[in-house]
Structures are given as C-alpha cells and as structure tokens.
Amino acid sequence: MTFGSLTFCTLLFISYAAPGNFSPPPRLIEGRIVGGNEVSIVRHPHQISLRRRTCTECAYLHDCGGSILNEDTILTAAHCVVNRRVSNLMVIAGTNNRAGSDGTVALVSKVVTHELYNASITDYDVALLLLTTPLKFDHLFIAPVALVAAAPTAGAKAKVTGWGTVSEGGVLASRLQVVNVFVQDQEQCIGAYGARITDAMLCAGVVEGGKDACQKDSGGPLLVEDQLAGITSWAIGCARPEYPGVYVNVSHVREWIVSNVAANSMCKLK
Known part of the structure; x- marks a missing residue:
C-alpha cells in the first residue's frame, strides 16, 4: 500500500x-437467522x-x-x-x-x-x-469491523446477523435479524460433525437448538465482544440441537x- x-x-x-459448479451440501445449507430478533443496522x-x-x-x-x-x-x-x-x-x-x-x-x-x-x-x-x-x-x-486477535473461548457469548431464512427451508427475512448463541468447544464440534471439522472452523449454537444462522446468512459475521470471530459457513439443517452452526475461525x-x-x-x- x-x-x-x-x-x-x-x-x-x-x-x-x-x-x-459447487453447491454446498445440505446448510449443509448455506447460512438466515432462526430464533432471532429484528435489529437496526446502526448496531451492526x-x-x-x-x-x-x-x-x-x-x-x-x-x-x-x-x-x-x-x-x-x-x-x-x-x-x-x-x-x-x-x-x-x-x-x-x-x-x-x-x-x-x-x-x-x-x-x-x-x-x-x-x-x-x-x-x-x-x-x-x-x-x-x-x-x-x-x-x-x-x-x-x-x-x-475489527478482527479478533485470538480464538474465542468455549462458552463465549456470540451474535450472528443476517437476512437469511427464519426457519429451515423457510422464507427470507425482510429486515436484518440478530440471534445470540454460544461458542462451542472444538471437541463438541467434532462430536457433531466428525473429521469434517478442521482448525479453520469453529462451532456456535445453543444446546437446546432453535437459534442459528440459516440459508442466505452465509458469509455474514459471528461477533464476540463486537469483534469478528467467525464467518457464517455451513451446518446440517438450521437450529437443530444436535448440529450447531459452523463458522470460519477468523483467528485461524x-x-x-x-x-x-x-x-x-x-x-x-x-
């Protein structure tokens, strides 16, 4: 520069x-926000x-x-x-x-x-x-937005935003949405998806399910303490309790x- x-x-x-030529496996659906609320762009x-x-x-x-x-x-x-x-x-x-x-x-x-x-x-x-x-x-x-300097710890509160579908296979949101989730331990992530999980990925969700990114949220931010910790990437379905959302691990x-x-x-x- x-x-x-x-x-x-x-x-x-x-x-x-x-x-x-490539279609992501079933988000293995591309990441809308499920279980969230409308939020102003001023916040994000x-x-x-x-x-x-x-x-x-x-x-x-x-x-x-x-x-x-x-x-x-x-x-x-x-x-x-x-x-x-x-x-x-x-x-x-x-x-x-x-x-x-x-x-x-x-x-x-x-x-x-x-x-x-x-x-x-x-x-x-x-x-x-x-x-x-x-x-x-x-x-x-x-x-x-600022990038995180280090990977967030397991249990850290996180926010995901986007205009994706409000339910698995549902309609897109017309207004920006936000949902609160928690960063998961990498072992939990591997437990859900197996060897597919790499160091360039991290998982976030809630134990009971019902809150997640979904179709057309892909590429959007996962924030921890208002810094970019993840990029919405993929999952099996949306907001399923056994399958958390998978994000690019920005620190990696x-x-x-x-x-x-x-x-x-x-x-x-x-």
Missing part, C-alpha cells in the same frame, strides 16, 4: 464523516448484503452476507463467490432491508479466495471482495486476511 493510497482513503473518510454497521443477478436483465437479489473490513474490502464466505461472475455481484451497505433501493451500492471489481478453500468439506471458506468504488464511512450506518485465517488486504486494497485495514 502506498502513502498516496492511504491518504486517499483517509481523505475519503474525513470528507464524508456526516450524519458455479459492518453488515452488508451481497446480491447477485443470474441473467443480464435480472435484478440483483440477496444471496449472502458479509462484513466491511475497510472502505474498499468486504469479507465473506468463499462458497458465496466461487464460480460466480464478478460482474454479477453487488454489495449493499447501510440498510436494514434485504431488498429495495435504499442503502449504498458498490460493485465488485475483484474476488480473492483462500488458496486452501476446499469445496468438498467447505474448509477455508473465506474470500475478500474488492469494491470498484470505496464506501463512505459515517460510523452510524456504514463502518468497519487472520494472517491471510491481513496480508491479502495489504496486497489488494487501496485502503488501510481498520
């Missing part, structure tokens, strides 16, 4: 600081809707979630973008709504997927989206995120 690039991003912030201004169009004249429709890292970089799940045309991807920031024309629109110029991404087990399910036009932070509706891929933001972004990581 050059001094000039960083200056551009800083000035941008100051100026506007006013009021494919890092949350974006990743929208996609499937034909030339089609509208862009919500497909996945994502988190703002800096003015021109979004973090999401690799399975949301592999085998997708970059020209068919659009990011919407700063809105509570899954559909409609409100919010800030940004097209995607480049996708960077983790080199170790393994579609067969959804491992290293992480990707960066570089935007054609930097976002304008107002720190109310649009703001970056943090170095990859930081180095690839430095190599590809015009802006400083927040």
